[in-house]
Amino acid sequence: MRTQQQVPLAPLTTFKVGGPARYFVEARSEEDVYAAVAEARSRGWPLFVLGGGSNLVISDAGWPGLVLKIALAGIGEQRDGPRMLLDAAAGEDWDSFVAYAVARDCAGIECLSGIPGTVGGAPVQNVGAYGQEVSDTILSVRVLDTASDKICELQNADSGFAYRTSIFNSRARGRYIVLRVMFALVPGGAPRIEYGDLKHHFGGRSNPPTLAETRDAVRAIRLSKAMLIVPGDDDCRSAGSFFKNPVLTCEKFEQLRARAGPIPNFPTKDGLVKIAAAWLVEHAGFPKGLARGPVGISRKHALAIVNRGGATAADIVALKNEIQQRVLDTFGIQLQPEPVFVGFDQQP
Numbered sequence: 001m002r003t004q005q006q007v008p009l010a011p012l013t014t015f016k017v018g019g020p021a022r023y024f025v026e027a028r029s030e031e032d033v034y035a036a037v038a039e040a041r042s043r044g045w046p047l048f049v050l051g052g053g054s055n056l057v058i059s060d061a062g063w064p065g066l067v068l069k070i071a072l073a074g075i076g077e078q079r080d081g082p083r084m085l086l087d088a089a090a091g092e093d094w095d096s097f098v099a100y101a102v103a104r105d106c107a108g109i110e111c112l113s114g115i116p117g118t119v120g121g122a123p124v125q126n127v128g129a130y131g132q133e134v135s136d137t138i139l140s141v142r143v144l145d146t147a148s149d150k151i152c153e154l155q156n157a158d159s160g161f162a163y164r165t166s167i168f169n170s171r172a173r174g175r176y177i178v179l180r181v182m183f184a185l186v187p188g189g190a191p192r193i194e195y196g197d198l199k200h201h202f203g204g205r206s207n208p209p210t211l212a213e214t215r216d217a218v219r220a221i222r223l224s225k226a227m228l229i230v231p232g233d234d235d236c237r238s239a240g241s242f243f244k245n246p247v248l249t250c251e252k253f254e255q256l257r258a259r260a261g262p263i264p265n266f267p268t269k270d271g272l273v274k275i276a277a278a279w280l281v282e283h284a285g286f287p288k289g290l291a292r293g294p295v296g297i298s299r300k301h302a303l304a305i306v307n308r309g310g311a312t313a314a315d316i317v318a319l320k321n322e323i324q325q326r327v328l329d330t331f332g333i334q335l336q337p338e339p340v341f342v343g344f345d346q347q348p
């Protein structure tokens with residue numbers, strides 16, 4: 001494992017913005033991860049753990065300490081009664097792992113096809129799409145606990161999963177480095193066709209779709225929204241959805257609906273109402289395709305801030321601030337960003 005210096009980070013992200021890492025290492029084994037953490041600690045370098053760079057806004061100044069790129073590889077499988085346990089190293093590409101599960105006819109993550117990033121990044125914000133979240137099938141997460149320097153297995157119930165949340169991006173942010181993730185999937189299980197776009201895609205069919213057809217459908221739907229990374233397409237030079245969908249009490253939702261009109265909404269498992277952030281952004285005056293010099297809004301998705309080419313992190317933050325302020329003024333809702341801001345003096 002070699003420590004490099006002044007490594008540009010922008011090419012390692014989907015947004016393609018941001019400055020360099022002062023120090024940079026790529027870990028291919030758990031021993032590498034240990035060694036990198038020990039080096040950062042002994043030299044007093046702040047540590048940042050990088051997966052696939054698909055949920056990041058890296059500051060124009062870059063990262064002043066060590067960036068640890070997780071490149072651990074390998075997938076294991078074992079049958080456990082009616083379940084198939086698939087266990088993937090944190091550096092595996094997420095979408096390739098979904099393809100692997102679908103090829104083995106294992107149900108549970110097919111709707112999460114096409115999400116960029118790594119297996120290790122997926123539990124951090126509990127990635128979700130089209131009616132599934134990774135927390136529905138994660139059994140346990142193998143981590144290096146940097147507080148104790150021990151490797152441990154966190155069970156699903158210990159991981160604090162909720163909408164776009166886990167302990168990894170909230171109360172224990174920066175403490176755990178994800179090394180492997182174990183999923184419990186259902187061999188021969190039916191795909192989950194609950195989300196409107198998927199139902200519509202398969203509408204009129206008499207026989208239920210297979211897992212492979214569901215995966216293809218999800219990828220096709222994502223492609224139509226520039227939510228699938230296609231090299232050269234500036235509508236997907238982004239961090240995906242830039243804002244979380246706000247979750248409101250029923251009372252607050254009714255007040256908003258009375259004022260603002262028919263906002264797309266979905267009930268949550270715990271009796272709250274999730275409303276479409278994309279609708280708020282569009283109706284606050286930021287249409288699809290909006291251009292602000294080198295930044296803008298995707299032509300295919302109102303929730304994606306995009307780098308049209310040559311954007312800086314400062315350009316992205318300025319547009320983010322403008323959208324947040326206008327949505328607050330118009331609807332009284334404070335939008336929360338979804339990506340992680342890295343290397344900023346203050347959280348933008």
Ligand SMILES: Cc1cc2nc3c(=O)[nH]c(=O)nc-3n(C[C@H](O)[C@H](O)[C@H](O)COP(=O)(O)OP(=O)(O)OC[C@H]3O[C@@H](n4cnc5c(N)ncnc54)[C@H](O)[C@@H]3O)c2cc1C
Binds near residue numbers: 053055241340
């Ligand atoms: C086009 C596009 C579409 C997207 N669609 C979706 C979607 O449908 N649903 C959704 O939920 N997200 C979506 N995203 C966001 C993103 O793909 C996910 O959040 C993804 O899981 C991030 O993984 P990553 O490996 O790229 O993490 P990074 O972006 O590299 O890192 C994100 C955070 O996770 C931490 N992290 C990464 N790996 C580890 C590790 N091994 N151990 C500890 N911490 C780690 C980082 O420190 C950072 O805090 C989309 C992004 C893009 C660009």
